[in-house]
Amino acid sequence: MKKLTLEQKWDIIDKIVRKTVSYGIYQHTIKDAIGELAVKPLTGIPIAIAVLYGFWSLFTSISSFITDGFMVKIFDGYWLPWLQKNFPGKPGDWLYSLMVDVGHKENGILVNSDNCLEAFGVLTSGLFVSIGIVLPAIFVFYLIITILEDSGYLPRLAVLLDNIMHKIGLHGYAIIPTILGFGCNVPAVHATRILETKKQRILMMTLVSIFIPCGSQLSVMQNVIPEYTGVIVLYLLFGYFTFGYILNKIIPGKSPEMLIDIPELMVPSLRNVSKKLWIRMSSFLISGIPLVMLGSLLVGVLYLSGVIDFLGKLLEPIFTIWFGVPKETSAPLIAAFLRKDLAVAQLKGLADAGIIKNIYQMVSSVVLVSLYFPCLATFIMILKESGRDFIKIILALFVAVFIYGGLLHLIWILMGVG
């Protein structure tokens, strides 16, 4: 093959350009002008506020439509009674308690639970949480994220937030794992791969797993303490930025600038959205759901073997003295390592029984559930994604929890309610 000279190469390039490129004055469209408004802080922030409102509103409306409207009826009305009738054994038997229902005491007698959330079995609570609560929430979440991504808005949001995120050693694209974390921390940890350096990934994994409450946790919080959910989320977001700032100073490494091509604003194509949605959902079905089920199995084993009670008693002084919550909350807080949503529901039970005496203790307990450790599924994902940096992340987690949980207790003391 004949080798071309530089001049010949340029001739070919010129010919191609003449055939393919047309010149003229670019006509600005209304879409371009709206796209520009979305990246300017003065106009972009109100737009972001509206888009996030739509995001959250769609997320809660559709997921509660599926879960409360249909899943609860299927699981509590048909699946649980069927299992209670047909599974060999009764509450108190090891296998039955582990797989179906631990039961609860009524007048000193152990009886079956009447809903899947309180049954604590792998086939009841485990299946209900993973398929009845988390799956619809994740489906809606990924659908909205994909639409925002394909419409060209998400890159604009990344540009808009780039300055703020740089203050904590990240860049605008860090908003993607952060938003994903509000759905489920597992894909959020996976999404930290879009960040370039090791430092950024460690930072992001730590912040997401501590300060971003997942969708199922938020929906239980919304159900148990609706009037304080907003305040708790704001407190956690404050922690996200404060600890991000501190960790950025401590963790060595680089935080490079972001250089991205902003696509045109456009109507997403159904084909692309469904393809992306399928890829994301199948990855969650393969990695997320088995982990939630495994979490149910482990919480059952630890609960039935008395390990959770033992750990609760062991860590009781830390919970009562440092964090200022009643000693009885230690068991749900330990169990939160495996199932945060159920831990919040258990705390509601303690409040109803008068053990958690006031709203301040309730808020502290719920904040601690969010903060103090990632759930098992996220824990395994961090282990997989971080490799040798796993220890650093866990260390950062412990330090953040101690400082931030203690700080909340201090606020209550200063207010005279602690």
Next chain:
Amino acid sequence: MRYKAYFFCLGIISMFLGLLSILAVVLGKDSNITIVEFTSDAFRGGWGGIILLSAGLFYVHGIKRLDDIHYRAEVFVGSGMIWIVGGCEILRMILMSIPGEEGWLNTPEGFVSSYLPPYHPSILLLPFSLVVWMMERYYEKRGCRDSQGHK
């Protein structure tokens, strides 16, 4: 000129309704004025109110130079914000009307009663905000230039 006056009025109303929504949250009191509902819910009332207020500001600022595409985009964004809040409210109403309290589906009476007033302010503003499409078609036909002189 007629679009200027129209969106100025719509902007003022939107700001007013947004402020009332925020006020209901601050005072922690639900209230209805005729068929409009001002909820004390921090999300729908507070956050939604801030969006309506911002939409009004976009309208009032955007009408300054409607022959410039950048200003018209602001009016468009104002309408878009109302569509987001109003659209979510309508979807919420539809989704809440379908499942029943005990059975799978709602009773016919329950279904119909889900659509009765009072409504969130954004639902009332929504049909009026759609005029933005007519405005855009009108200015496109006139072939207005943008602030950089581009057609």
